[in-house]
Amino acid sequence: MQIEYEMEISAQEMFDFVCQQIIEDYYIATEKEITKADLHKGFKYKRRVVEMNAFGKKNRSEGTTSIIKEMKEPTLFAVNMSSASLKTVLKYEITQDPNEEFFCKVKYTEEIYRNGKKEEEQKRRAFLFLKKDPKKDMLQRMKRVEKFINNERVRHFEEFKLEETEEK
Secondary structure (H helix, E strand, O other): OEEEEEEOOOHHHHHHHHHHHHHHHHHHHHOOOOOHHHOOOOOEEEEEEEEEOOOOOEEEEEEEEEEEEEEEOOOEEEEEEEOOOEEEEEEEEEEEOOOOOOOEEEEEEEEEEEOOEEOOHHHHHHHHHHOOOHHHHHHHHHHHHHHHHHHHHHHHHHHHHHHHHHHO
């Protein structure tokens, strides 16, 4: 699956958001804290994933290894997540509009491989069963990310203004 979405945030803000998601996932997996400075190409960690079936019943628990394959701030972030039977490749390509400080284009690519084969048929079946289009779902997620980042920027600006007025 591949989508492109124009966002009213900076490329740096989007890149930082993706990094923060990895940092939080790492903390959940290991209960150890890291910072963005610790992330680099080749950074790797393991976590346990519990797979659920369509009825919410636990199928099995298997280890998943996440590894950062590409990382070029603020334009590129790619991570592979793989277990014994499943491999997911996520890639964010971020292009900053040179004329607008808070405008970027994000090209998101997600590929899923099950037992070495690209999984397009599985997604079609999931759409028919769940009536949920993966591309539409990802676009909605991107919109929520954009809204979250914009709200955070406004909140930080208001805190800065408040501190300035208190100092006077």
